[in-house]
Amino acid sequence: MDNNINLSPETASNLQKLSDKDKQDLNQFIMAESQKAQIQQNVHNLTDMCFKKCVTSKISAGTLDRSEQPCVQNCVDRYMDANMTVIRHLEQMRTL
Amino acid sequence: MADPKQQVMDQVRQQAALSNARLLVEKLNEHCFERCVPKPGSSLSSSESTCYTYCMEKYMQAWNTVSKQYIGHVQRGAGGAGAGAGAFGGL
Numbered sequence: 001m002d003n004n005i006n007l008s009p010e011t012a013s014n015l016q017k018l019s020d021k022d023k024q025d026l027n028q029f030i031m032a033e034s035q036k037a038q039i040q041q042n043v044h045n046l047t048d049m050c051f052k053k054c055v056t057s058k059i060s061a062g063t064l065d066r067s068e069q070p071c072v073q074n075c076v077d078r079y080m081d082a083n084m085t086v087i088r089h090l091e092q093m094r095t096l
Numbered sequence: 097m098a099d100p101k102q103q104v105m106d107q108v109r110q111q112a113a114l115s116n117a118r119l120l121v122e123k124l125n126e127h128c129f130e131r132c133v134p135k136p137g138s139s140l141s142s143s144e145s146t147c148y149t150y151c152m153e154k155y156m157q158a159w160n161t162v163s164k165q166y167i168g169h170v171q172r173g174a175g176g177a178g179a180g181a182g183a184f185g186g187l
Contacts (some may be wrong), residue, residue: 015101015104018100018101025101026104029105029108036112039167040167043166047159047162051154054158059132059147067152074163075162076166076169077165080166080169
């Protein structure tokens with residue numbers, strides 16, 4: 001990730017002085033934000049993939065048509081199924 | 097003096113929003129250029145511009161559809177695609 005946080009030296013030294021409660025809050029906040037960022041990243045990747053698969057005809061309207069919309073939904077659902085299949089398979093290999 | 101905790105939180109939020117927007121612009125242009133400008137001419141024609149507008153609207157609708165569908169899976173605890181399942185407060 002290219003998300004470097006640039007803190008002024010002042011902020012950095014002030015951070016050291018935070019109470020334990022504030023440090024804990026901050027930690028929790030960062031964890032939640034990074035989870036959110038991860039999910040957003042996955043949404044970008046899935047949209048990339050599913051747009052390619054589902055929007056194949058000439059683009060002549062600004063909305064997804066009657067077949068494209070369900071195709072995108074199915075695309076996500078099947079991707080998750082496939083992902084589960086991979087996980088199960090690996091799980092099986094592990095126990096052999 | 098500014099609260100350092102608040103400062104860090106604001107900065108994290110801002111950078112997340114920025115990288116999200118940057119990625120969306122990149123993907124929009126990647127897909128729509130491919131679809132709408134098959135043979136680049138000396139300028140963007142009006143039909144190419146129209147196609148771009150439609151294409152962007154379609155892509156963003158697809159983004160929202162995927163987002164809803166995927167978050168449904170994550171919340172049901174299916175996890176997957178590298179994201180750990182767990183408590184998730186919504187986007």
